[in-house]
Amino acid sequence: MTTTLVIVAFAAAYVLIATERIHRVAAALGGAAVMVLLGVVDAQVAFFSADTGVDWNVIFLLLGMMVIVGVLRRTGVFEWAAIWSAKKAGGRPFLILAVLVVLTAVASALLDNVTTVLLVAPVTLLVCEQIDAPPMPFLVAEVMASNIGGTATLIGDPPNIIIASRSGLGFDDFLVNLAPIASVLVVVLVGLCWLMFRSALAFRPDRVRELMALDEREAITDVPLLVRSAVVLAAVLAGFMLHQLLDVEPSIVALLGAGTLVALSRLEPADYLADVEWSTLVFFMGLFVMVGALVEVGAIADLAQWATSAIGDHYLLGSTVLLFASGLFSGVIDNIPYVATMAPLVQDVVREGHGAPGADALWWALALGADLGGNATAVGASANVVVLGIAARNGHPISFWQFTRYGVLVAGTTVVLAWVYVALRYFVLA
Amino acid sequence: MLLSTEAVTAARMIGEGRLAGLIVCEDDGTPHTVLGGSQVVRFMIPEYVQEDPTLARVYGEDAAAKLVDRLSTRTVRDLLPRRQDRTALPVVDRDATTVEIAAVMARMHSPLVAVLDDEGRVSGAVTASRLLERIFTRDGDASS
Numbered sequence: 164m165t166t167t168l169v170i171v172a173f174a175a176a177y178v179l180i181a182t183e184r185i186h187r188v189a190a191a192l193g194g195a196a197v198m199v200l201l202g203v204v205d206a207q208v209a210f211f212s213a214d215t216g217v218d219w220n221v222i223f224l225l226l227g228m229m230v231i232v233g234v235l236r237r238t239g240v241f242e243w244a245a246i247w248s249a250k251k252a253g254g255r256p257f258l259i260l261a262v263l264v265v266l267t268a269v270a271s272a273l274l275d276n277v278t279t280v281l282l283v284a285p286v287t288l289l290v291c292e293q294i295d296a297p298p299m300p301f302l303v304a305e306v307m308a309s310n311i312g313g314t315a316t317l318i319g320d321p322p323n324i325i326i327a328s329r330s331g332l333g334f335d336d337f338l339v340n341l342a343p344i345a346s347v348l349v350v351v352l353v354g355l356c357w358l359m360f361r362s363a364l365a366f367r368p369d370r371v372r373e374l375m376a377l378d379e380r381e382a383i384t385d386v387p388l389l390v391r392s393a394v395v396l397a398a399v400l401a402g403f404m405l406h407q408l409l410d411v412e413p414s415i416v417a418l419l420g421a422g423t424l425v426a427l428s429r430l431e432p433a434d435y436l437a438d439v440e441w442s443t444l445v446f447f448m449g450l451f452v453m454v455g456a457l458v459e460v461g462a463i464a465d466l467a468q469w470a471t472s473a474i475g476d477h478y479l480l481g482s483t484v485l486l487f488a489s490g491l492f493s494g495v496i497d498n499i500p501y502v503a504t505m506a507p508l509v510q511d512v513v514r515e516g517h518g519a520p521g522a523d524a525l526w527w528a529l530a531l532g533a534d535l536g537g538n539a540t541a542v543g544a545s546a547n548v549v550v551l552g553i554a555a556r557n558g559h560p561i562s563f564w565q566f567t568r569y570g571v572l573v574a575g576t577t578v579v580l581a582w583v584y585v586a587l588r589y590f591v592l593a
Numbered sequence: 594m595l596l597s598t599e600a601v602t603a604a605r606m607i608g609e610g611r612l613a614g615l616i617v618c619e620d621d622g623t624p625h626t627v628l629g630g631s632q633v634v635r636f637m638i639p640e641y642v643q644e645d646p647t648l649a650r651v652y653g654e655d656a657a658a659k660l661v662d663r664l665s666t667r668t669v670r671d672l673l674p675r676r677q678d679r680t681a682l683p684v685v686d687r688d689a690t691t692v693e694i695a696a697v698m699a700r701m702h703s704p705l706v707a708v709l710d711d712e713g714r715v716s717g718a719v720t721a722s723r724l725l726e727r728i729f730t731r732d733g734d735a736s737s
Contacts, residue, residue: 239647242651284641285641286641288639288641292639377651378653381651382651384647553644
C-alpha cells in the first residue's frame with residue numbers, strides 16, 4: 164500500500180513539474196514532504212544515505228561552479244571573446260554565427276548551459292545590431308550549441324553531474340567518451356545552420372565599419388581579477404582531470420576552486436553569490452528525496468529487475484531504447500528530473516551486468532539522449548526558455564513553433580548520430 | 594505633451610529644456626501621468642545593454658548619436674511603462690505648501706508634480722530641483 168502511495172505521489176509531483184502548473188521547486192519540495200508524511204523518508208534517509216538521500220556531491224559541485232562563474236563573468240572576458248571573434252570573422256553573418264556556435268559550445272562544456280547563454284545572448288544581439296542581421300538564427304544556433312557542448316563534460320550539463328555521481332564515472336571518462344561525439348555534433352550543427360539560416364543571413368559590407376568600431380578591450384573591466392580567475396579556472400580543470408587519480412570528488416575540487424577564487428577576488432558576498440541559482444539547488448534537493456523514496460520502497464529495484472531481464476545481454480538494444488526514449492522525453496520535459504529518476508535505475512541494470520561488455524554504454528546512452536533531446540522544443544531545456552525570454556524582451560520574439568521547427572531537425576539529427584556513435588564505439592567496433 | 598506625440602519630440606523637449614520630465618496628457622488634454630527623463634533614456638538604451646552593462650563600455654562616442662534612432666516611429670505612449678505598472682499622476686492644488694509637494698514627490702518617486710487649477714486642468718508644474726531651491730533659499734514661488 165505504501166509503495167503504491169509513494170508511486171502515486173511521485174507521479175503527481177512529476178506531472179506538476181512537467182506541466183509547470185506550480186513552480187517546479189514547490190512541486191519537488193511538496194513531493195518530498197509527502198514522502199516524509201508517508202513515513203518512507205526520515206532524516207537518515209534524506210540527508211545521510213548515499214543511495215536514497217540528497218546527493219550532496221551534485222549540490223556542492225553545482226554550487227562551487229556557480230560561484231566560480233559568478234566571479235568569472237565580472238571580468239568581461241566572455242564579451243571580449245565574442246566581439247573579438249565577430250571582428251575576426253570580418254562581419255560576415257554566417258561566419259560570425261559559426262564562430263559564436265563554437266565559442267558557446269566550448270564555454271558550455273565548462274560552464275552551466277543557462278549561464279553560458281545568459282553571457283552570450285546579449286553580446287550576440289549587440290553584434291547583430293551592428294551588422295544589421297536578424298538575431299533569431301544566432302540565438303537559436305547558440306542555445307543548441309550550448310546543449311550540445313554541455314554534453315561533452317561531467318560539468319557541462321546537470322544531467323551529466325547526476326550520472327557521474329551515481330555511476331562513479333569521472334571527469335576523464337566523460338571527456339573520453341562524450342567529448343569526441345559532442346565535437347562532431349557541433350560541426351554538424353554548423354552544417355545544419357547553413358541549411359536552415361543561410362538565406363536569412365545576408366552580408367552587409369556597409370555595416371562592417373560599425374562592428375569594427377567596437378572596442379572589445381573595454382569589456383575587460385578588471386585585468387588582475389581576470390588573471391586570477393584564469394589561473395584558478397585552469398587549476399580547477401586540472402583538478403577535475405586528476406580527481407580520480409587523487410581520489411577527490413569533483414564537488415570538492417569545485418568548492419576548493421570557488422573558495423580560492425572568492426578569497427583572491429575580494430568581491431563582496433552579494434557579488435559572487437549573485438549567480439548562485441538557489442532555487443535550482445533546492446529543486447535538486449527535493450527531487451533527490453522524491454527519487455530516494457522510490458528507491459527506499461523498492462520501486463526502482465523492481466523496475467530495474469524487469470529492465471535487466473528484458474535487456475538480458477542485449478545491451479545494444481537497451482542502449483538504443485534508452486537513448487531514443489531519453490531524447491524523446493527530454494524534448495518535452497525537463498531533463499533533470501528525468502535523469503534523476505533514471506540514474507538509479509540504470510545504476511542497478513549496469514550493476515547486474517557485472518562488467519559485461521557494453522553495459523557501461525547505457526550510461527552514455529542516457530547522457531546523450533537526455534542532453535541532446537533538450538534541443539527538440541522551446542521548453543526542452545532551461546537554456547532554451549532563457550534565450551527565448553531574452554529575445555522577446557529585446558523585441559525579437561521567437562515563437563514556440565518557430566524554435567521547435569528547427570529544434571526537431573537538430574535534436575533528431577544529433578540523437579541519430581549519437582546512436583550511430585554508441586553502436587559503433589561500444590558494440591560494432593568494441 | 595500628449596500620448597500621441599512623437600517620442601523624439603518629447604526627448605528633444607526634455608533635453609533642450611533641461612527638464613526633469615514631462616506631464617503627459619490624454620489626447621483630449623486630460624492629465625495622465627509623468628514621463629521622467631530617465632524613462633526616455635531607458636528606452637534609448639538597448640535592453641541587452643541594460644542586462645549586461647559591460648557592453649556599454651565597448652561602444653565608441655559616435656554610438657551616442659545613434660541612440661536617438663531607437664525613438665524613431667515611437668510615440669510617448671510607447672515610452673511609458675505597461676499600464677499596470679504606471680504610476681498615477683502626481684498632482685497638488687495651487688495652494689499646496691512646500692511640505693505637501695515634497696511629500697507627493699517622495700511618495701510617488703516622481704521628479705515633478707503637476708499643479709491643478711480649480712477645474713482640474715494642469716496650470717503648471719513643480720520640479721524637484723525647484724522645490725529644493727525653494728527649501729534652501731526660502732525664496733520665490735513654489736510653482737514653476
